[in-house]
Amino acid sequence: MAKITETVLRDGHQSLIATxxxxxxxxxxxxxxxxxxxxxxxxxGGATFDACLRFLNxxxxxxxxxxxxxxKKTKLQMLLRGQNxxxxxxxxxxxxxxxxxxxxxxxxxxxxxxxxxNDTRNxxxxxxxxxxxxGHAQGCVSYTISPVHTNEMFIxxxxxxxxxxxxxxxxxxxxxxxxxxxxYKLVGDLKSALKIPVELHTHAxxxxxxxxYMKAVEAGVDIIDTAISPFAEGSSxxxxxxxxxxxxxxxxxxxxxxGVLNKIAEHFKPIREKYIASGLLDPKLMGVDINTLxxxxxxxxxxxxxxxxxxxxxxxxxxxxxxxxxxVREDLGYPPLVTPSSQIVGSQAMLNVVSGERYKRVPREVxxxxxxxxxxxxxxxxxxxxxxxxxxxxxxxxxxxxxxxxELEKTRKEFAQYIEQEEDVLTGAxxxxxxxxxxxxxxxxxxxxxxxxxxxxxxxxxx
Ligand code: CO
Numbered sequence: 001m002a003k004i005t006e007t008v009l010r011d012g013h014q015s016l017i018a019t020x021x022x023x024x025x026x027x028x029x030x031x032x033x034x035x036x037x038x039x040x041x042x043x044x045g046g047a048t049f050d051a052c053l054r055f056l057n058x059x060x061x062x063x064x065x066x067x068x069x070x071x072k073k074t075k076l077q078m079l080l081r082g083q084n085x086x087x088x089x090x091x092x093x094x095x096x097x098x099x100x101x102x103x104x105x106x107x108x109x110x111x112x113x114x115x116x117x118n119d120t121r122n123x124x125x126x127x128x129x130x131x132x133x134x135g136h137a138q139g140c141v142s143y144t145i146s147p148v149h150t151n152e153m154f155i156x157x158x159x160x161x162x163x164x165x166x167x168x169x170x171x172x173x174x175x176x177x178x179x180x181x182x183x184y185k186l187v188g189d190l191k192s193a194l195k196i197p198v199e200l201h202t203h204a205x206x207x208x209x210x211x212x213y214m215k216a217v218e219a220g221v222d223i224i225d226t227a228i229s230p231f232a233e234g235s236s237x238x239x240x241x242x243x244x245x246x247x248x249x250x251x252x253x254x255x256x257x258x259g260v261l262n263k264i265a266e267h268f269k270p271i272r273e274k275y276i277a278s279g280l281l282d283p284k285l286m287g288v289d290i291n292t293l294x295x296x297x298x299x300x301x302x303x304x305x306x307x308x309x310x311x312x313x314x315x316x317x318x319x320x321x322x323x324x325x326x327x328v329r330e331d332l333g334y335p336p337l338v339t340p341s342s343q344i345v346g347s348q349a350m351l352n353v354v355s356g357e358r359y360k361r362v363p364r365e366v367x368x369x370x371x372x373x374x375x376x377x378x379x380x381x382x383x384x385x386x387x388x389x390x391x392x393x394x395x396x397x398x399x400x401x402x403x404x405x406x407e408l409e410k411t412r413k414e415f416a417q418y419i420e421q422e423e424d425v426l427t428g429a430x431x432x433x434x435x436x437x438x439x440x441x442x443x444x445x446x447x448x449x450x451x452x453x454x455x456x457x458x459x460x461x462x463x
Contacts, residue, residue: 002252003039003223005077005199006240008268009067010042012231015203016285017275019051023063029267030070036260038074039223040110043067044103045079046086046339053427053434057441061106061423068107075109075136081339082115082122083401087430088340090373092404093125095411099426100129106423114140114172116341119375120160121399127164138199139166143173144336145296146329148378151186155193168197168222173212174338175298176203176235180215187219197222203235205298207288210238210246217252228261230268234286235300241265295322301342308350317353324349331385332369333377344369359388372396415439 013021033041044064052060068076083090085099100111111130115122118141130137139161141154158169169190171178178186183200190198200216200223202209213224225237232239244256275281291302305322309315328349335341344365352358368374370381372395386395396403408425415428418439428435 002217002221002247002254004037004240004244004254004256005040005042005223005225006033006036006038007042007225007227007237008231008264010045010048010079011201011225012227012236014045014047015236016231016234017280019047020055020275020280021271022056023058023066025271026067027070029264030067032260032263032267034071034074035257036074036264037254037256040075040077041067041071042077042079042112042225044076044108046081049086049427050431050434053431053438057438059438059442060427061102061421064103064106064108076107077110077112077138078103078108080111080113080126082113082126084116084122084340085126085426085430090122090400090404091429092407093401094406094408095426095429096125096401097129097132098408100126100135101133102423102426104130104133104135108135110136110138110168112138112140112170112172113166114142114170114338115375116142116338117335117375117377118142118157120157120164122375122401123161124164124399125401127161127166131165131167136167137165138168138170139164140170140172140201142336142338143171143177144175144334145177146334146378148334149336151182151189153378154186155189158190158194158198162194162196166196168199169194170199170201172338173200173202175292175296176205176209177293177296178202178212179208180211183212184215184219187216187221191220199223199225201225202237204233204238205235205289205292207290209233210242213238213243214246217247228264228268230265230272235289295325297322297325297337297346298342301337301346304343305346305350308346309354312350312354314354317350320353321349324353328352331381332366333379333381335369335377340365341369341374359385362389370395373400375400418443 009026013019049060052058052063083096085091085096103111113123113126123139127137127139141157161169187198198221200213200221202212216224224243226240226243227237229239229241241258241261244254244258244261247254272281292298306318309318309321325345328345329335332345335345337345347363348366351361355361367389370386370389371393411429412425415425419425
């Protein structure tokens with residue numbers, strides 16, 4: 001049997017409409033989704049949290065609690081950037097512990113934990129915290145292609161993660177680089193090497209996604225991630241209905257009810273139409289984009305590069321920058337390209353080309369990467385590059401978070417006047433500015449209610 005994790009409430013809308021789906025758009029269908037027979041619903045992650053605060057004026061914690069209230073049986077899953085939590089820098093262990101505790105308290109069952117560099121030291125605190133508070137800790141590797149990222153390396157990482165106490169293991173193919181036959185081999189080898197269940201997460205970007213899942217299932221993968229059809233395919237996941245149909249009546253039958261899936265699809269169709277009409281759902285994201293295989297960079301990174309180059313009035317340098325990306329990646333020790341390493345490598349490649357001299361200008365984040373502040377790169381960075389970027393500075397060799405002082409109490413003081421629930425401290429720590437804006441918005445709404453300008457029942461957050 002292959003199990004299904006439905007991603008429409010997280011990756012589906014993140015990949016297609018920049019994570020803008022509101023809680024109101026989800027609410028009417030949640031109870032139906034609970035009855036479909038899914039293994040889990042992916043509902044939360046860095047981008048959902050960020051977009052709730054920045055664009056939707058929603059409290060992400062309230063969103064989670066509301067989903068939990070309506071989804072009683074199915075497990076709720078979130079994506080966590082290891083020691084970066086949902087943000088872009090490393091947090092101290094006290095913050096990691098508190099965040100994981102609050103996520104589980106508010107309704108999360110499964111936490112998928114990854115690190116952009118696959119440095120397992122950065123997964124340790126979150127895995128430990130997850131187990132301590134009774135959650136299911138899923139250790140995850142960011143899949144990429146490079147001379148060192150062989151199947152053997154991923155199997156070694158899988159073993160390490162299993163030994164760290166993870167309850168399951170996931171290969172996160174954020175760029176859709178996996179192809180069917182290599183996946184068959186990789187999953188088969190992982191299944192022989194590991195005792196814990198193996199899950200596969202890919203994207204349909206290159207058109208290979210559903211073939212890749214089929215071979216993964218034949219090789220014994222336990223769970224695959226799919227999105228209901230209106231938010232599937234293109235840069236999102238392969239569609240749930242197609243995968244469920246493909247395996248029905250076979251030894252891999254997913255147990256998911258196709259009739260219920262149809263109701264779910266009917267609910268999301270008009271929402272998809274709405275975002276096509278508003279222009280947020282770009283037809284470019286819905287087709288097959290083979291560039292991700294040619295350049296081995298995630299689709300999102302390509303579109304970021306285009307917009308940055310346009311801003312710099314240098315779009316004519318696009319080809320040169322694309323050729324520079326793999327060179328920078330090699331210089332920087334072959335990091336997988338996922339948040340935040342994709343932004344770091346992309347910016348440096350752009351600066352190298354636009355400034356006309358390699359590493360003439362080096363952003364702080366690149367210096368930090370070379371310094372080891374994000375952890376160990378898959379391949380050590382050469383002394384030549386180190387000297388060029390750090391000058392006389394020495395890189396660190398310890399786990400980056402070992403250098404951090406506890407920070408929970410400090411953040412609590414910073415946001416003291418806005419805190420209405422313990423969770424607000426964590427929101428403030430991870431997204432200081434958007435959190436502040438949201439807290440002020442929340443206060444203003446309250447004032448309107450208190451002063452009789454707004455009826456509490458009408459207090460809806462704007463879309
Ligand atoms: Co994804």
